Amino acid sequence: MEYFIELFLSGLTRGSIYALIALGYTMVYGIIQLINFAHGEIYMIGAFVAYIVCGVMTIYGFHGVSVLIIAGMLAIIYSCAYGYTLEKVAYRPLRGAPRLSPLISAIGMSIFLQNYVLLAQTSDFLPFPALIPDFEFMEPVAHIIGSAELVILITTLVTMILLTLLIKYTKIGKAMRATQQDMSMARLVGINVDQVISVTFIIGSALAAIGGVLVASYIGQVNFYIGFLAGVKAFTAAVLGGIGSVPGAVIGGLVLGLTESFAAGYISSDYEDVFAFGLLVLILILRPSGIMGRTTKQKV
Amino acid sequence: MKNLKQSLAVSLWFIFLTFPLMVIKVNTTDQFVQWRWMNMLWVGLTIFVLSFVWRYALNRKEARQMAAMSGQDDQDKPSKIQVLFENQALRTKLLFGLLAFALVFPWVFDTYQSTIMISALIYVVLGLGLNITVGLAGLLDLGYVAFFAVGAYAYALLNYHFGLGFWTILPVGGILSCLFGVILGFPILRLRGDYLAIVTLGFGMIIKVVLENWSAFSFGPSGIANIDKPGLFGLDMDIAASTTYIYYIMIGLVILTIVVTGRLKHSRIGRAWIALREDEIACVAMGIDIARTKLSAYALGAFWAGMVGVMFAAKTTFINPASFTFMESAIILSIVVLGGMGSILGVIIGAMILILMPEYLRAFSEYRMIIFGAAMVLMMIFRPQGIISNIRQKYEFKGLKEKTDNV
Structure with missing residues (x-):
């Protein structure tokens, strides 16, 4: 039973990270129907910036929580900046082009960003300092759930609540929903659609950066290639939940995380990825619109 | 200012x-x-x-x-190279020249050059195969390298366990890949473009993970070594001779691919693919069987990857899962995109540029992937039709005007 709970919690942790990244995919897809293939790279850049800031600060003698906060903030700022620039450079000139074009452009951007980090930094796996301290009150349950996992779960929960509030009650959230429903109509009622798209990319990137910092600190290493697999998995989560739907991304992320965790724990950890993609294929066959997605009729 | x-x-x-x-x-x-x-x-x-x-x-x-919108449409205007190729007499001369050059190549240059040329030719065939799926049928396939792996492993394993020869496996590898294409195609028939891309990507990764972990079947990450080179009636060949021999097989395979894909493009099924790419709903309305069209695009695209996979295993005599990463898929895709989707000549030129350039400019090879990535983005923005755009075949009633003149 304890093993089961342990697996369940680690699946939940993993799933909440997937959910954080998946939200970026789902929001962008909801608005411009584009798989932002380079989203995983934004996540990786977030983790890398955090790594660099941590490194510099530790060498200049800072320690403790201040490092975590500053590194996290800078990671978010830089990820947002990259997300914003990415949209401006690679996707905006392609608005109105056939659907395949922005997707290929996104793949190109993903390869570009990966190799940019590879050339600018290194191809080695770099040790990421454990930024999250071990809490004392966690001692009695430490064998089931670690402090880092707890922090990840809480951070994700808070972020999700903030995001829901943002989308539901603020002006920009309303504009985002309107753009998602009908872009040209939104433009007609005076919504600056380009701005809304930029904001969507920025929010998505911020979420990815949070995920990046948490994962890097949890796993303890960063590499220029981590964004690729995380991105693909998160996209799987987004599709699983029903792409375009915000609660769907969260549920999809959790389902994916739990599936992987149980499959790895009870069957074999070598085939983790196979289970993830098997699940994706299964969902797509049985319910192509995902768990929470609505089926939309295609019109001519 | x-x-x-x-x-x-x-x-x-x-x-x-x-x-x-x-x-x-x-x-x-x-x-x-x-x-x-x-x-x-x-x-x-x-x-x-x-x-x-x-x-x-x-x-x-x-x-x-703006010019295109206001009627001065120069988008369909063929480029200079296309005009050159339209000229029938010049085209025959050019083709013969190229063929002659290709045939004497291994005698003029040394073995090293031939080896590089062989890998470029392998990518030409891969590009042409993917061109069917992506360029003609518009189904984005990000796991194309999986079919390549199927072919390579088919040869390596059948050769290892049963001692079967290259020429026996060459068609078998192709057909096996074909089958995999159909297996992959079935569940995703109902999906639209972008989902398709992700599922194919997942498929590519599954194949790689399985090859890495199922050691009893595939010998795991250490791969399979000492695969037989293709034989020629049991003749003993040294490295130079066998490289030349492989080179000629490759030339034959490339010509076969060019002829077959060229014919396919203008066949009934090829037209159905293009219709599918342009508009799926309109395509159904015209009475085209979508399932069959999509499956055939996958199967025929995969077929070439399987064939050339066998070739690859025979050429390197050693394969392991590391040769079949997503990056390979991305390189093949960029060959198709940069060369010009749907255009055979474009894909050939694209493969030659993308594979030969990093070989000859060693300093440049470190920056290869970053340039590919940037080029993919720039191509999509500024020249979506690729280096050599695909020309649509047009039918004109040449006789009609004369007849009306006579009346």
């Missing part, structure tokens, strides 16, 4: 963006920070210049679009 200010702002923005990654390098083992200020200067200058080029190119693109 306004432009100058704008460019300055852009370059400052990029200096900010690239600052932590380009300038700072942390060395955690020796505990010191390396500040690379020179990089900052370079980024600033490069972006400053690039932003001018970028603005100019965007303006030009817009102007061209």
Whole structure:
């Protein structure tokens, strides 16, 4: 039973990270129907910036929580900046082009960003300092759930609540929903659609950066290639939940995380990825619109 | 002046963006920070210049679009190379020249050059195969390398366990890949473009994970060594001779691929693919069987990858899962995209450029992937039709005008 709970919690942790990244995919897809293939790279850049800031600060003698906060903030700022620039450079000139074009452009951007980090930094796996301290009150349950996992779960929960509030009650959230429903109509009622798209990319990137910092600190290493697999998995989560739907991304992320965790724990950890993609294929066959997605009729 | 200010702002923005990654390098083992200020200067200058080029190119693109809208349509105007190829007499001469060059190549240059040429030719066939799926049928396949792996492993394993020869496996590998294409195609028939891309990507990764972990079947990450080279009636060949021999087989395979895909393109099924690419709903309305069309696109695309996979295993005599990563898929895809989707000549030229360039410019090979990535983005923005765009076949009633004149 304890093993089961342990697996369940680690699946939940993993799933909440997937959910954080998946939200970026789902929001962008909801608005411009584009798989932002380079989203995983934004996540990786977030983790890398955090790594660099941590490194510099530790060498200049800072320690403790201040490092975590500053590194996290800078990671978010830089990820947002990259997300914003990415949209401006690679996707905006392609608005109105056939659907395949922005997707290929996104793949190109993903390869570009990966190799940019590879050339600018290194191809080695770099040790990421454990930024999250071990809490004392966690001692009695430490064998089931670690402090880092707890922090990840809480951070994700808070972020999700903030995001829901943002989308539901603020002006920009309303504009985002309107753009998602009908872009040209939104433009007609005076919504600056380009701005809304930029904001969507920025929010998505911020979420990815949070995920990046948490994962890097949890796993303890960063590499220029981590964004690729995380991105693909998160996209799987987004599709699983029903792409375009915000609660769907969260549920999809959790389902994916739990599936992987149980499959790895009870069957074999070598085939983790196979289970993830098997699940994706299964969902797509049985319910192509995902768990929470609505089926939309295609019109001519 | 306004432009100058704008460019300055852009370059400052990029200096900010690239600052932590380009300038700072942390060395955690020796505990010191390396500040690379020179990089900052370079980024600033490069972006400053690039932003001018970028603005100019965007303006030009817009102007061209405006011209196209106002009726002066020059989009369908064939490029110079196409005009050259339209000229029948010149085309035959050119083709014979190329063929002659290809045939004498291994005798003029040394074995090393032939080996490079063989790998370029392998990518030509891969590009042409993927061209069917992506270029003609418009189904984005990000796991194409999986079919390549199926072919390579089919040869390696059948050769290892049963001692079957190259020529027996060559068609078998193709057909096996074909089957995999159909297996992959079935569940995703109902999916639209972007889902398709992700599922194929997942498929590619599943194949790789299985090859890496199922050691009893595939010998795991260490791969399979000592695969037989293709034999010629049991003749003993040294390395140079067998390279030449493989080179000629490859030339034959390339010609076969060109002929078959060229014929396919203008066949009934090829037209159905193009219709599918342009508009799926209209395509159904015209009475085209979508399931059959999509499956055949996958199967026929996969077939070439399987064949050339067998070739690859025979050429390198050693394979392991590391040869079949997503990056390979991405390279093949960029060959198709850069060369010109749907255009056979474009894909051939694309493969030659993309594979031979890093071989001959060694200094450049480190920057190969970053340039590929950037080129994919730039191509999509400024020249979506590729280096050599696909010309649509047009049918004109040449006789009609004369008849009406006579009346």
